Amino acid sequence: xxxxxxxxxxxxTEMGQEVTLRCKPISGHNSLxxxxxxxMRGLELLIYFNNNVPIDxxxxxxxxxxxxxxxxxxxxxxxxxxxxxxxxxYFCASSLSQTQYFGPGTRLLVL
Amino acid sequence: xxxxxxxEDQVNVAEGNPLTVKCTYSVSGNPYLFWYVQYxxxxxxxxxxxxxxxxxxxxxxxxxxxxxxxxxSFHLKKPSxxxxxxxxxxxxxxxxxYGQNFVFGPGTRLSVLx
Numbered sequence: 001x002x003x004x005x006x007x008x009x010x011x012x013t014e015m016g017q018e019v020t021l022r023c024k025p026i027s028g029h030n031s032l033x034x035x036x037x038x039x040m041r042g043l044e045l046l047i048y049f050n051n052n053v054p055i056d057x058x059x060x061x062x063x064x065x066x067x068x069x070x071x072x073x074x075x076x077x078x079x080x081x082x083x084x085x086x087x088x089x090y091f092c093a094s095s096l097s098q099t100q101y102f103g104p105g106t107r108l109l110v111l
Numbered sequence: 112x113x114x115x116x117x118x119e120d121q122v123n124v125a126e127g128n129p130l131t132v133k134c135t136y137s138v139s140g141n142p143y144l145f146w147y148v149q150y151x152x153x154x155x156x157x158x159x160x161x162x163x164x165x166x167x168x169x170x171x172x173x174x175x176x177x178x179x180x181x182x183x184s185f186h187l188k189k190p191s192x193x194x195x196x197x198x199x200x201x202x203x204x205x206x207x208x209y210g211q212n213f214v215f216g217p218g219t220r221l222s223v224l225x
Binding site: 042045055056092093100101103104105107 | 143145147152154156160201205209211213215217
């Protein structure tokens, strides 16, 4: 299995632009999680899905952030418009039971 | 609500010496406990977990962790540290069999000195 796949691995954009991060979970996993990691705040859960349905989005910082999971093998996290304070590493993880498996992350820099 | 504390931001240990990275937790009900490791510019990598049974859990790369219910602790240990073990270590807890209410600790940076 290829593990959790995220794209792009790096993204540099200008303030105000739309950013879309993509995730392909491990095949057969039914839960998907989006995290953000920064030096200041550590690892934060943004949102998670179970069977493609958003269960808890209380970690989403504000309305500029949105996430979708149109099917069991694909999810997106969108930031529109992006701001410099959104610069972070964004991780996707998936699970079938208790253990979460993480992707390599997308390093986002908003100038 | 559950929480995880990792009381040490940084742990330094000499190569070949035993290492311990501490974790304490608070959760209602029976906890599921995890350790993850993060190498520079990489995602979190699963090391080991405690679900039930034997309090000493063995995981990847020679790591083990001991669950202590009375002290609500789940410390990560290794008998002989390697320089390549230098990384950021995260403890996590969930009260949930489906792994959906994960709470991660702030992380502990382990430096193994040659």
